[in-house]
Amino acid sequence: MSINKESVEQIVQAVGGKENIAGATHCVTRLRFALRDEGKVDKDALENIDLVKGSFSANGQYQVVIGQGTVDKVYKEMVAMTGIGESSKQDVKDEAAKKLNPLQRAIKTLADIFIPILPAIVTAGLLMGINNILTGPGIFFDEKALVDVYPQWKDVASIINLIANTAFVFLPGLIGWSAVNRFGGSPLLGIVLGLMLVHPDLLNAWGYGSAEEIPTWNLFGLEVQKVGYQGQVLPVLIASYVLASIEKFLKKMIPDAFQLLLVAPIALLVTGLLSFIAIGPITFAIGNVITDAVVNIFGFAPILGGLIYGGLYAPLVITGMHHTFLAVDLQLIGSTGGTFLWPMVALSNIAQGSAALAMMFLLKDEKLKSLSVTSAVSAYLGVTEPAMFGVNLRYRFAFISAIIGSALAGALISVQGVKAPSIGVGGLPGFLSIFPQNWGAFFIGMAITLVVPFVLTFLFGKMRKAK
Numbered sequence: 001m002s003i004n005k006e007s008v009e010q011i012v013q014a015v016g017g018k019e020n021i022a023g024a025t026h027c028v029t030r031l032r033f034a035l036r037d038e039g040k041v042d043k044d045a046l047e048n049i050d051l052v053k054g055s056f057s058a059n060g061q062y063q064v065v066i067g068q069g070t071v072d073k074v075y076k077e078m079v080a081m082t083g084i085g086e087s088s089k090q091d092v093k094d095e096a097a098k099k100l101n102p103l104q105r106a107i108k109t110l111a112d113i114f115i116p117i118l119p120a121i122v123t124a125g126l127l128m129g130i131n132n133i134l135t136g137p138g139i140f141f142d143e144k145a146l147v148d149v150y151p152q153w154k155d156v157a158s159i160i161n162l163i164a165n166t167a168f169v170f171l172p173g174l175i176g177w178s179a180v181n182r183f184g185g186s187p188l189l190g191i192v193l194g195l196m197l198v199h200p201d202l203l204n205a206w207g208y209g210s211a212e213e214i215p216t217w218n219l220f221g222l223e224v225q226k227v228g229y230q231g232q233v234l235p236v237l238i239a240s241y242v243l244a245s246i247e248k249f250l251k252k253m254i255p256d257a258f259q260l261l262l263v264a265p266i267a268l269l270v271t272g273l274l275s276f277i278a279i280g281p282i283t284f285a286i287g288n289v290i291t292d293a294v295v296n297i298f299g300f301a302p303i304l305g306g307l308i309y310g311g312l313y314a315p316l317v318i319t320g321m322h323h324t325f326l327a328v329d330l331q332l333i334g335s336t337g338g339t340f341l342w343p344m345v346a347l348s349n350i351a352q353g354s355a356a357l358a359m360m361f362l363l364k365d366e367k368l369k370s371l372s373v374t375s376a377v378s379a380y381l382g383v384t385e386p387a388m389f390g391v392n393l394r395y396r397f398a399f400i401s402a403i404i405g406s407a408l409a410g411a412l413i414s415v416q417g418v419k420a421p422s423i424g425v426g427g428l429p430g431f432l433s434i435f436p437q438n439w440g441a442f443f444i445g446m447a448i449t450l451v452v453p454f455v456l457t458f459l460f461g462k463m464r465k466a467k
Helices: 005-014 043-047 070-082 089-097 102-135 151-169 171-182 187-196 234-253 256-300 302-319 321-336 342-360 366-380 385-392 396-415 428-433 436-466
Strands: 021-026 030-035 054-058 061-065 216-219 222-225
Touching: 005 043, 005 070, 021 070, 030 070, 043 054, 054 302, 054 385, 061 385, 102 151, 102 171, 102 321, 102 428, 151 171, 171 187, 171 234, 187 234, 187 256, 222 256, 234 256, 256 302, 256 321, 302 321, 302 342, 302 385, 302 396, 342 366, 342 385, 342 396, 342 428, 342 436, 366 385, 385 396, 396 436, 428 436
Parallel strands: none
Antiparallel strands: 021 030, 030 061, 054 061, 216 222
């Protein structure tokens, strides 16, 4: 696709001109600007540009939705045209972070840690879904799994399961790499730290509750349990911060000639001792309290919990706070074997797509009609930004209709106890990551998010025109 230089220049002018751009980068679908003054943005002019599918401000960045593939070409043309120089993503993040309050910074930190490892987790979830289809009884045959009827597929399923489980078995290694990198330490040491917390010499965390005897170390009279932290999030997050802090401190104190010999061994040894003596046990207990609280809330009032989370997820996306729940999902999976939150995310994606699709039948403008269709397809496949920011938020009744459909579906699947053993691909393919025994209820939830947002958006749109 060729890029219209005039459209790129219009984007620059609409965000306040190159003088207003402190930094710029892009992700898969969006241009990301760190602007000196967001008040200078002409949002109406920006969203009337052919290349632009929507725009919004989040986490100190002004983000312009362009679309997958095209955004890279637009960014390169913009850099060549303005001479602003290609900013690194970290430069833009650092510039944007100056405008954030402490809560926003904490949320942004979690996002910075979990987003880089998300592809591995989503891939694992998709592969787990394929394994579920092969090994789940009653899907294709009465009370039998496909591998029971065709045993030649059993070892294939076993290998798929091994590949899928790797990301979750060694989850602390992934988090350690990303977190230590985010906190300014050496990513390689983060990997070692994470793998150290799930070392095979330790008692597996999943067998902790049923173990007859807990092995211990005797550290000068102090009894320390030899327990691993498989599937846990908080221990490796806090330990990563400690490791990065110690490493940075040592690099300031130790001469360059001795750093290779001293920094890493001291940092890992001190962090390792602190992890097993204090950080691990304390955060493990805190993680269990959080897990129990979330489970009890949904256990006590599943309809209310489903309505609230199903309805609020899309608004949380606007603020960026949805990233915090990825940590909760992973904690639930590690502690209970499944999450009841992520299935509602998949349904929220579908709801946004249905509302956007309904707008196609209401809009007259050919550009917006085309955007409604393409963004609906994108949302049905799990990417909601074009639908949410390009169409539904522009017409608030469409966004509200999507929220209503998502909330109703969330209430239904919460009552039915629908769970996912992993985080997978959102939207219509989301059923692959749901426990097969929950497919029936999940498919009903899918039907709700396909029909309710579409019908409500269409009716609200007709009523507005009638007025």
